[in-house]
Amino acid sequence: MVEVILVLLGISLILFFGFFAEFIFKKFSIPDVLFLIILGFVLGPHALGWVDLSQISALIPIFTTFTLLFLLFDGAFNINLSSLVKEFSQSLILTIFNFIISTIIVTVIMMVSGFPFLVSLFTGFLLGGVSSSFVIPILKEINVSTKLYSLLTLESALTDVFCIVFSLTIIKIINLGTFAIRPLATELVxxxxxxxxxxxxxxxIWIVLILKVFKKHSYIMVVAFLILVYVVTEFLKGNGAIATLFFGLMLNNSKQLSSIFKGISSEKQNVGKKALSGELGVSVTTPSEQEFYHQISFLLKTFFFVYIGLLIDFSDTKALIVGGIISVALMLARLASRTLTKEMLSENRSLVDSMFARGLAAAVIAQLAVEANVPHADFIVRVAFVAITGTILLSSIRIFILKAQGHFKGEPTGVQVSDGKKVPTEVIQKNKPKVNKRKRKS
Structure with a gap:
């Protein structure tokens, strides 16, 4: 009974610490994940030793899998189809460019360190993209243009997906043990x-159920259905995590998609523009529902980064050196994106250069490598955790310097002033009165 009480007390204190770390982040722009990693290290076997990893090892595969599928599902709510279309070309070019450069650099560093090509490439894909769990909270706390906000948000959301998809692909290749193009391509497709x-x-199916059957939003039912989607996909020999991404995209863009569908099926003329703008559709998710999903992500993020801290081992000198080199190399590699941002203002280019932190997606995939018995997986995990911590620290320092220099003054991007009060932008957008554009008949 005493052990149960201690576990519950520990969970409570970790959650309180997570909220405290988030408060510090909003106040001083010091990322909360750094505090969570430090807390995990202090509690772990390499410091105070209060947490025994063997006691939680049985839960880790379940926790990791759920974190991955929910990370992709929640990440889909950062990908809006209309914004994606508007910013598609620049976002996609920037995303692919930075992802390829980062992947190549990490792969080369790992190969020079003596690891096989596939293992090195896996690590490259693992650490190839910036973290949406770092970028999006930072952007919400500073004043940047809507265009830059969309650009960096889309890049972080897309690279999370790229990291997961390509890393899982390499795991599949390693498990198949073959480079034969035809069977490999068939398997992956x-x-x-x-x-x-x-x-x-x-x-x-879920959109139809919400609109025709349930008539109201049930948050927990969505989570239950999400898990079912993952299980069914895995049973059919597909990738369950990617299925949850598509499911999230459908829900987040339900208004746009249902509007387009109504426009196609409508016999009325001149409905094309309304259909494309989403005026004919209905959203099956609400702002409060999306906030609920973000809170679950916060819960998962809090415990996962504490878990990362538990695993950090400073006794592995090689992992520390390789991870440190990768961290600095990724910071320098980010400067290459200046070739694509020449038309931006100087401070905006500097912000783009400063957004190179790795995070939750990389950490989750690193754990999956252990479960999939990828060669040298334990070392990859240690390198990944050092690189995650290092890039978060370096990126935070650069952003702190930019703010100290007086950049990004004014209300944060996620906040506008309405009637003398600070109100979230999405609330203003939602409550903004519609303007009747129809002309009066003369």
């Missing part, structure tokens, strides 16, 4: 085609 089909179909 089948894997992701099934995931896409199940995810989209699940999205359509």
């Amino acid at each position: 089948s894997l992701f085609a099934i995931a896409g089909l199940v995810g989209v179909l699940a999205g359509v």
